[in-house]
Amino acid sequence: MRKKKKRRRVVWLSISSFEKKKKREMPGEKELQTATPGDVEVRYRRRNRKPWQGILLFGPPGTGKSYIAKAVATEAGESTFFSISSSDLMSKWLGESEKLVKNLFALAREHKPSIIFIDEIDSLCSARSDNESESARRIKTEFMVQMQGVGLNNDGILVLGATNIPWILDAAIRRRFEKRIYIPLPDIHARKEMFRIDVGKNYNTLTDQDFKVLAERCEGYSGYDISILVKDALMQPVRRVQSATHFKHVSGPSPKDPNIIVNDLLSPCSPGDPHAIAMSWLDVPGDKLANPPLSMQDICRSLAQVKPTVNNTDLDRLEAFKNDFGQDGQE
Numbered sequence: 001m002r003k004k005k006k007r008r009r010v011v012w013l014s015i016s017s018f019e020k021k022k023k024r025e026m027p028g029e030k031e032l033q034t035a036t037p038g039d040v041e042v043r044y045r046r047r048n049r050k051p052w053q054g055i056l057l058f059g060p061p062g063t064g065k066s067y068i069a070k071a072v073a074t075e076a077g078e079s080t081f082f083s084i085s086s087s088d089l090m091s092k093w094l095g096e097s098e099k100l101v102k103n104l105f106a107l108a109r110e111h112k113p114s115i116i117f118i119d120e121i122d123s124l125c126s127a128r129s130d131n132e133s134e135s136a137r138r139i140k141t142e143f144m145v146q147m148q149g150v151g152l153n154n155d156g157i158l159v160l161g162a163t164n165i166p167w168i169l170d171a172a173i174r175r176r177f178e179k180r181i182y183i184p185l186p187d188i189h190a191r192k193e194m195f196r197i198d199v200g201k202n203y204n205t206l207t208d209q210d211f212k213v214l215a216e217r218c219e220g221y222s223g224y225d226i227s228i229l230v231k232d233a234l235m236q237p238v239r240r241v242q243s244a245t246h247f248k249h250v251s252g253p254s255p256k257d258p259n260i261i262v263n264d265l266l267s268p269c270s271p272g273d274p275h276a277i278a279m280s281w282l283d284v285p286g287d288k289l290a291n292p293p294l295s296m297q298d299i300c301r302s303l304a305q306v307k308p309t310v311n312n313t314d315l316d317r318l319e320a321f322k323n324d325f326g327q328d329g330q331e
Contacts, residue, residue: 054147054159054176056121058166058326059183059318060310062224065162068183069117072160080114082107086124089139097135098142105146105157112156121161125173140170147176166321180326182318185222185310191215194223198230204294214299221308233302237292244268246276252290265290 057065073081084104091097108114118124125140146152147159161177163169174180186194192215199206218226247266254260267290269276281289322328 050155051158052178053154053157054178055161056166056169056174056177056180056326057160057162057183058164058180058321060185060222060314061164062222062309063183063185064223065183066119069119069160069162072115072117076113076115078113080108080111082114082116084116084118086118086120089124094135095138097139101139101142101146105152105154108157109153113158114156115158115160117160117162119162120164121173122163122165122168125170126168127170140173144172144176166326167317174325182322182326182328184328185220185315186226188215188219190223191218191221191226194226195230198227199294202234202294203291206294206296206299210296213296214303217303218308220310222310225306225308225310229299229302229306232306233299234294236298236301237294240268241281241289241292244281246271246273246278247281247284248273248275248277250290255287255289255291264288267292 057068059065069083073083082104089097089100089104091100104116108116125143128137128140147154159177166174166180192211195211195214218229221229246269248269249263250265250267251261251263252265252267254262266277266284266288268281271278
């Protein structure tokens, strides 16, 4: 019998800069986590208070919108979580797509409190036009009816959408997302924490001041960009070993037992080193190669090659959408 691998649970505190943003921008999640349909009736309707039924997360790619949805799925323990993409709701058969949308919401009502997460919702609910197909128009209509239709009870259901290009959403769809929250690029404190998380337990010589300098130099980088940067930097020591022509003996933890310090490990060095031995990495025994640490120089070398994926044009359009229709997730 194969042992099932335990997955890492994503919670609110897994999100960098969480205490300043994001958690309090999930109105309705806490209510859905603990409320039964009867509780919703008593706790909200009687006082004319209801949890949000539609929340749109928008922002540059790589800022953690889908990661927030994973945290919602973990924290809303008593709620049923549905993770949907546009391909799950599209079908080549006439009328089948609308039926899938209807069945999705029917299932959510049956198992409420529930949360429906739709990633890249712009591919499903873009603005209607005269040039689009009839099937695309019907699925948008059905989706809008199911979210806020006459005679449909959506109490206890939260629709959570995420998109990088919110300006192409249909106006009627945009209205149905009552909260439209901008998830911006990480600030300097979040970037510093992301570097710490991505470097993790890898052998390194980085100091707190190094992390601070890197955070300052990576203005405009998303969380995903920083993870790619660190991933590339972690390969720099390996490249250094592969390109080395000389090695020297150093002391360090044994590859077999890190608690034991040995003095016969081999590490790359310059040909001018007085203790240099001419050899390639192929000549070094596997158990004698010293684990090269990740240094600030390695990250700076990768920083010159890895560029941010978000440009100022996209940020300006997102900022304009936030000013017109949304709110800042950092406020």
